[in-house]
Amino acid sequence: MNDAVFVSNLNHYYGHRQLRQQVLFDINLVINEGEIVLLTGESGSGKTTLLSLIGALRSITEGNALVLNRQLYRANEARLVDVRRRIGYIFQSHNLLQFMTALQNVRMSAELLEEPHLGPATERAHRILDAVGLKSRKDYYPHQLSGGQKQRVAIARALVNSPKLILADEPLHPWIAKPVGRLLISSSDWPRNKEVRFSWSPTITVFLTLPTAFSAWKMADCTKLRAVL
Numbered sequence: 001m002n003d004a005v006f007v008s009n010l011n012h013y014y015g016h017r018q019l020r021q022q023v024l025f026d027i028n029l030v031i032n033e034g035e036i037v038l039l040t041g042e043s044g045s046g047k048t049t050l051l052s053l054i055g056a057l058r059s060i061t062e063g064n065a066l067v068l069n070r071q072l073y074r075a076n077e078a079r080l081v082d083v084r085r086r087i088g089y090i091f092q093s094h095n096l097l098q099f100m101t102a103l104q105n106v107r108m109s110a111e112l113l114e115e116p117h118l119g120p121a122t123e124r125a126h127r128i129l130d131a132v133g134l135k136s137r138k139d140y141y142p143h144q145l146s147g148g149q150k151q152r153v154a155i156a157r158a159l160v161n162s163p164k165l166i167l168a169d170e171p172l173h174p175w176i177a178k179p180v181g182r183l184l185i186s187s188s189d190w191p192r193n194k195e196v197r198f199s200w201s202p203t204i205t206v207f208l209t210l211p212t213a214f215s216a217w218k219m220a221d222c223t224k225l226r227a228v229l
Contacts, residue, residue: 003066004165004205005031005054010063012049023049027063033164036206047209048092048169054207055167056083068165085113088158090168090208094150096142102129102153103138106160113161128156168208 012024023046031037041047052058054067059080065072070083096105103125110121118124129138132152142150158166 002033002069003030004033004035004068005029005207006064006066007054008064010050010053010060010065012046012053012058012060012062024053031205031207033205037208039207039209041209051089051167051169051207051209055087055089056080057089085161086163086165088161088163088166090155090158090166092170094142094154096150096153096157098142101139101141102134102145102149102156105142105153106157109157110160118161124160125156128160129153132156164205166204166206166208168206170209 007027007029010024010027010029011022013020013022015021027050039047039050049058053060053072054065056067056072056075056079059075060073063073067083068086070079072080072083075083096102097108100108106129107121107125110118110124114121126138129135132155134149134152134156137145137149140149142153145153158168
C-alpha cells in the first residue's frame with residue numbers, strides 16, 4: 001500500500017527571535033492511500049497549521065514531508081504549486097471569490113489542472129455542481145447563497161479535479177459530495193444524529209480535522225476510517 005502522506009519529525013514555528021513560538025512539536029504521521037483519517041483537537045492546537053503544511057500552503061522548514069510522492073521540505077514555489085493543484089482543500093471558511101458566480105469559482109479551479117482524462121473544465125464544473133445539489137444556483141454570486149450553499153460550492157471546487165488527496169479543515173457540513181461516483185461522506189439529520197456513514201473509493205485519501213467536541217461521533221460502516229485524537 002502506498003503512502004499518500006508521510007510526515008516525520010515535523011516542527012513549525014511562528015514569529016521571529018524573541019517572539020518565536022513553536023506550534024507543532026515533532027509530528028510523525030503516515031496516511032495510507034485510500035484511508036480516511038480524522039484529526040481532533042482543541043482550538044489552537046495546530047490542526048490547521050498541520051493541514052496547511054501538508055497542503056503545501058506553507059513552506060516546511062524543519063522536518064520531512066512527502067505528499068503524493070512529492071518532497072515538500074525546502075520545495076521551491078513551482079513544486080508547491082504543483083502539489084496544491086493535485087489536492088482538494090476544503091477550508092474552514094468557504095473562501096469563494098465574491099466577484100465570481102458559483103460556476104466561475106469552480107471552473108477556475110478546474111482550469112488550473114487541465115488534463116485530457118479529466119474532460120473539459122466547464123463540463124466538469126457543471127457536473128460537480130449538479131452533484132452537490134446546486135444545479136439551479138450556478139449563476140448565483142456568493143452573497144446570493146446561503147452559508148450551506150457556499151460551503152457546497154467550496155466542496156465542489158475542491159473535488160472538481162478528482163484529487164487523490166482531500167484535506168478538509170473543520171468543514172461546516174460533515175459531508176463531502178460524491179463527484180462522478182468517486183467519494184461520498186454523508187450524514188443524515190446532522191448534527192442531532194451523531195452517526196456518520198462513509199463510503200469511499202480505495203484510491204482516494206481523506207484527512208479531515210474536527211474540534212475535540214466531535215470526537216464522540218460514532219463512525220460507522222467504514223473500515224478505512226482512522227481517528228487521531
